[in-house]
Amino acid sequence: MEIYQLRTFVAVAQQGHLTQAAEILHLSQPAVTAQIKALEEETGVALFERTSAGVMLTEAGKLLLPEAEAILAGTRHLLHKAKSFKGQLGGKARVGTILTPTQLRLGPWLATLKQRYPLLQISTFQGISGSVLNEVRKKELDCGFYIGRNPYQNVHGLLLAELPYVVAAPAAWRESLEGCDWRTLGRQPWVGVSQFSSLSKLHSEIWRERNIAPKKVLDIDQEQTMVACVEAGVGLCLVRRDAAEAAAAQGSLWIWGDAAIDVPLTFIYPGERSDDPLVLVMIETLEAVWQKPLRGVD
Template sequence: MEIYQLRTFVTVAQQGHLTQAAELLHLSQPAVTAQIKALEEEFGMPLFERYPGGVQLTEAGKLLLPEAENILGLSRKLLHKAKSLQGEPRGKVRIGTIGVPARLKIGPWLARLRQRHPLLSIETTHGVSVSILNEVRKKTLDAGFYLGRNPYQNVNTLPLTEIGFCVALPPQLAGELANADWKELGKAPWLGVSQFSSLADITQELCRSRNIAPQKVGEFDEESTLLELIKAGLGVAVLAERTAKRYAADGSIMLWRGGEVAIRAPLQFIYSAEREDDALIGMLKGALRQVWDLP
């Protein structure tokens, strides 16, 4: 059974005449007759009764006609859908993510992108900022997110927001450090941060600006790890403001000077400078601008 046979069946039923149906279908009458006969053989029953003035549906034909019309309607819908997708961008887009997905508004962004461009396949890779930056530079990622100052001219950025950072204290040190000045704070043990984490650059920038050189306790690469070590009393560290205040609320950590923002860093969407005029990058940035309410 073919779609064109069903179309012929429906047209003959509507016209009640083989010749008129043939004219509408731009077929010869023998071709229309052959298609109807082929359907009747496949169904195992006659669909029309012939009489001198034309044809009329049998009882079986009357029962099958709505189903045939429904199938034709679905086939038209499928064809229209396929035509609407012509020219749509397609392929895989590789995005590097960092930190907490909610902070990046990943869900709303990718949902909007998928809604607008249904043929795009999105693949995310989670990592620390420096590794994502390097993957974008090497073009193994199409784009990504980066927290901090972009040091490379061959990487372009779309600034999204600024994130504040607080100095988080172990509860054991809160009594002596909660309102300490920077000189006193610099004498406390600090948790070292891996050079591959954007927190390393942010912490170093903060220490340089305050002229302190604290002694580091180890080297760690994730905010969640730093958080657990602060709770355990190992040392002081810089945490994103929202994270710091959330955990300070239950008393598991304390905040220097009540949660004063010590430093701010830009959260940016990054991509290769060579792709500034790339239509795909334009689509990614367009959806981001709407989600982040950017001009």
């Protein structure tokens, strides 16, 4: 069964005459007759009865007409939708993600992308900041999210937010450390971060600025594990304020002092792709979701 046969069936039913239907369809009458005959043979039922005035639908034809009209309406809708895609951006985008979807506003962002660019195929890959940065640098990912200071000139970053980090300590250490200075903190065991983490340099810079050299008892590359180690009494650690406050509310750790170190959360992409339409629509939709223009990070 072909679409053009259904179109002919509907036209004959609406006109009630083979000749008039042929004129509308820009076909010869024998061609219209042949298409109706082929459709009747395929369906196994007679669709029309001849009358002195033309043709009229059989009972079977009356029942099948709405079905045929619905199919034709569906094909028109498909064609209109396809034509609306003309000139729209398509292709595949590989996005490196970190943290949680809520913190990155991933849901609203991906929804906005699909609404504005329905032909775009998006795949996300969850990782840690250091791995996302490295894969963007090597162009294994088209773009991604990153926490920390980007050391690569060939990777550009746009600031999304400043994330405050605080010193988290085991809850049992509060009595001995409350009101102490950084030098005292430097004599405590610390949960360090893996050299592959973007926060590794941050830890080193903070310790160097405070002139302390704490003993690292572990190297961890995932924040939830860091929090778990602090809760278990392993040592101190630099943790995002919101994660630390959530644990502190449960009484499982304690936040030392009120000093917070702000760390940039950025959207990163290969520098040579600054004019790439794919990257530009990523930035455009991020700005819509974050409700602000995104500026570069030095």
